[in-house]
Amino acid sequence: MNTPDLSNAAWRTSSYSSGQGACVEVAQTSDGIATRDTKHRTGPVLVFPSKSWGSFIRGAGADGFRP
Numbered sequence: 874m875n876t877p878d879l880s881n882a883a884w885r886t887s888s889y890s891s892g893q894g895a896c897v898e899v900a901q902t903s904d905g906i907a908t909r910d911t912k913h914r915t916g917p918v919l920v921f922p923s924k925s926w927g928s929f930i931r932g933a934g935a936d937g938f939r940p
Contacts, residue, residue, distance in 0.1 A: 877904045877920055886911060
């Protein structure tokens with residue numbers, strides 16, 4: 874997979890964010906949806922293919938990631 878150029882990405886936070894940096898930011902890219910930690914904006918970024926993003930959100934909303 875190629876590393877996307879995120880230098881001009883329009884990052885946004887969730888409307889449910891408390892504004893204290895305890896959430897993630899997302900940005901639409903040509904490769905899919907990029908995500909990063911608001912506390913570590915220069916840290917690693919995960920890029921989900923667009924088709925996988927919906928599955929990720931549905932799983933997260935349904936507590937699908939709990940053991």
